Amino acid sequence: MPTITVVIPALDDAEMLRACLGDLAAQLRPADEIIVVDNGSTDDTAAVARAAGATVIEQPVRGIWPAAATGYDAASGDIIARLDADSRPPVDWLLHLEAEFVDDPDMGVLTGPGVFYDGNTVIAGLGQVLYIGGYFWAMEIWLGHPPIFGSNFAMRRAVWHGVRDRVHSGMREVHDDLDLAFHLDPGVVVRYDERLTVGISARPFSTWRGFGRRLRWAYTTLRMHLPEESPWRRRAARRRWDEEHSAEAPGVA
Template structure:
């Protein structure tokens, strides 16, 4: 019987974290562990975790990449699911993540999009149709497989064990999901399921400065990863591995 841990990095997001934890308490398949990585919060994050009865890991050094990696390292489940503090998963989210991961095997991750809440109609449309859709399709075409969306993905602990030495956890200005996506090895797959959705806050689009910061972090992440392994070499190794395994080039979406 698989066990599943939900890892949530959080920094000064107590109200949104409370909503996320409440949504996890309403799951049709309750997670075996909820682990909040408190990334140096100075608000009521500790009290929110205590009230919800979840495990809290305090990490004083700021940085989403380090917080995510520390959470995966500390999680006890053999399946790992990832949400952000502002994610609001539907009641069947854990159940579906578990079902897909078990069906697809230990070297396949699963990810899905987000439905933005808050902001205004324009910012929500930009978030869903340009930001997320562009990330999935443009970056996916570049990588040769769908990228992981940090607010909504899962993988096996055995897959993480192979990836953990490769991620850049000590650098603050790194997108953890983009960096982790780049480290996916040729024998691994990512399934993108457009029906595996969670609510996510539209706050990144509240200001141009916030959006610019994310774009700059993406550029810095790619620059770092390109220096370690060129995109051409990465794609060539992936094509060779898939040919040897008799796997068709594109990763196909998981069934709903």
């Protein structure tokens, strides 16, 4: 069976991280390794992580992407699973991940949605429908495959090592999950499973300013991939890849 490393970027999130690590401790299928990347916290984030048995790695360059990439680089598991410090995975989250990767050896990335467990009802509702729902709908059309949701996904370690030198992991105000999705090779199989859910905090959407910041990051991430990663160029690249690999297969016209 594959080994699984869980990577959690964290910044001043001691209490929410404590809850997340408690959920990981209760998993039906325990993690083989948990890495918490401390992104310059001034609270007890690192102490909470160590007390829970996680490996703590310091990344002083602020930003989710620098922190996440540091964790992926350090991961030793066959599968790298990703949560945020405020994520609340159900007890079967890792069991679900493992089963799907074992059942589908060709799958490179598995992702699922998040469900808000706190926050203002109106703001959380808008975030759920417009932001998360709109993200999965619109970006699948653009990318040609499901997008990756950073608070709830897993990838084979080989996928990360194949893409790590192409992503913009040194940048702060971009969506790391969308940037990762843009740079995957055309042959990487990305699956979306609506049953693979985790609880997520509505904190980023608790104010209009926070909501606007996430939209600005989305605009920046999309703009930086144009025109090379436009939808029509991506479809053409996928067709070329399919044709090349179909030609390699015996008996396939």
